[in-house]
Amino acid sequence: MKHRFDSRAPNKSATSPSWRFPGEFEEQSAVWLGWLTKEYIRGYQTDDVMLEIVEGLSPHVHVRICVPDTAQKEHVLSVLREHDVPTGHISFYEKNFTMLYWRDFGPIFTVNGEGEKRIVDCAFNCWGYFPQSDIQSRMMERIDRDVAADMGLESVMTRLVSEGGDREFNGRGTLITTESCEFQRNPNMAREEIEEEFRRLFGVTAIIWLKQGLVEDDRYDTTTIPGPDGVGVAYRTASANNHVDEYCRFVSPDTVLLAEVTAEEAANDPVAAENRRRMEENYEILKNAVDQDGNPLRIVRMPVPDMVYFTATPEDEAYANLVAYAHYADGTAFPYGQPVTVVPAQSYCNFLISNGVVLGQKYYMPGMEMPESLKEKDMEAERILQSLFPDRTVVMINTIPINFGGGGIHCSSQQEP
Numbered sequence: 001m002k003h004r005f006d007s008r009a010p011n012k013s014a015t016s017p018s019w020r021f022p023g024e025f026e027e028q029s030a031v032w033l034g035w036l037t038k039e040y041i042r043g044y045q046t047d048d049v050m051l052e053i054v055e056g057l058s059p060h061v062h063v064r065i066c067v068p069d070t071a072q073k074e075h076v077l078s079v080l081r082e083h084d085v086p087t088g089h090i091s092f093y094e095k096n097f098t099m100l101y102w103r104d105f106g107p108i109f110t111v112n113g114e115g116e117k118r119i120v121d122c123a124f125n126c127w128g129y130f131p132q133s134d135i136q137s138r139m140m141e142r143i144d145r146d147v148a149a150d151m152g153l154e155s156v157m158t159r160l161v162s163e164g165g166d167r168e169f170n171g172r173g174t175l176i177t178t179e180s181c182e183f184q185r186n187p188n189m190a191r192e193e194i195e196e197e198f199r200r201l202f203g204v205t206a207i208i209w210l211k212q213g214l215v216e217d218d219r220y221d222t223t224t225i226p227g228p229d230g231v232g233v234a235y236r237t238a239s240a241n242n243h244v245d246e247y248c249r250f251v252s253p254d255t256v257l258l259a260e261v262t263a264e265e266a267a268n269d270p271v272a273a274e275n276r277r278r279m280e281e282n283y284e285i286l287k288n289a290v291d292q293d294g295n296p297l298r299i300v301r302m303p304v305p306d307m308v309y310f311t312a313t314p315e316d317e318a319y320a321n322l323v324a325y326a327h328y329a330d331g332t333a334f335p336y337g338q339p340v341t342v343v344p345a346q347s348y349c350n351f352l353i354s355n356g357v358v359l360g361q362k363y364y365m366p367g368m369e370m371p372e373s374l375k376e377k378d379m380e381a382e383r384i385l386q387s388l389f390p391d392r393t394v395v396m397i398n399t400i401p402i403n404f405g406g407g408g409i410h411c412s413s414q415q416e417p
Contacts, residue, residue: 360382362396
């Protein structure tokens with residue numbers, strides 16, 4: 001009989017197999033993908049993005065599409081049939097959930113040297129926005145345990161609140177994570193306690209703590225950001241609340257990709273200036289960090305997309321979220337009933353690596369009022385990814401419809417070794 005491991009259980013003996021979280025660039029047996037049909041902002045369908053993700057992945061790896069019920073499964077199948085997507089490498093997993101981002105509450109697979117798998121069962125509180133006792137927190141917190149039971153795998157329990165989007169592994173024993181995220185989720189745990197859990201759960205021996213993520217990924221319900229050209233205010237439609245996969249990623253055992261804002265960009269925009277300060281502070285940490293073997297890391301820089309602005313009206317789901325949870329510490333009074341300017345969660349670092357393919361994010365939309373520099377950055381992001389993964393196909397997808405929910409391609413997926 002399979003059983004769960006409590007965080008108070010003694011460590012296994014030295015003769016027991018060690019467990020690790022593989023690097024995302026290692027071989028995968030499947031990718032789990034959350035597929036909800038939503039229009040956070042009317043006219044921007046999440047189905048369009050999910051379809052492109054499946055089309056990009058399915059020739060290379062098995063795709064396990066996660067749906068909340070049979071009706072959604074039938075809907076997804078109809079979308080796939082309509083676009084002639086072969087389903088030979090696609091299966092479905094039904095489990096009730098309300099948010100797209102399976103990396104954060106879904107199964108977290110670790111492996112040992114004997115090829116066995118088990119699943120880590122972290123606590124979950126909806127990215128720090130709700131109590132752990134909230135019905136949505138409880139609904140999705142149990143999904144990793146349910147997957148383990150359904151697959152006949154052990155699940156390893158911890159009281160640590162931590163989402164997959166804030167943990168980057170090189171597969172050899174090094175973890176990169178964000179202070180502002182992990183400390184916010186676990187206010188009653190010391191750094192040393194959090195580190196001990198990371199070591200126990202994931203087999204890491206080197207932990208690199210970066211300070212903060214991008215301004216666009218700060219809590220969406222407490223502060224606003226300047227509007228277009230600095231006029232008025234804009235609201236984040238949602239955010240993951242400082243996840244590392246929005247700004248820093250392992251692309252090989254010894255190489256990390258880190259977001260970069262140029263001095264010129266910082267001189268012309270206060271948000272860019274703050275992002276530059278944060279990313280350069282993180283750069284200094286990475287430059288002085290070493291991996292599990294004491295070796296320095298190679299650092300490659302990735303641009304930050306130009307911010308794009310949209311309008312949300314009271315009829316939009318994103319607007320309803322702002323109304324429900326708007327408590328702005330900067331004193332902004334939300335204009336209830338009036339349209340507002342909003343920004344999605346954009347990032348070139350929220351890509352997904354899989355067998356033979358990398359799915360990246362792009363944002364420029366021909367025919368819409370967007371800066372040409374955004375188009376150039378899209379192309380630069382693709383060039384950087386292709387240079388880092390010369391043996392994989394790079395597919396760039398416009399992800400704005402799912403970015404409105406606070407995450408992207410990486411957030412919506414989780415690889416299975």
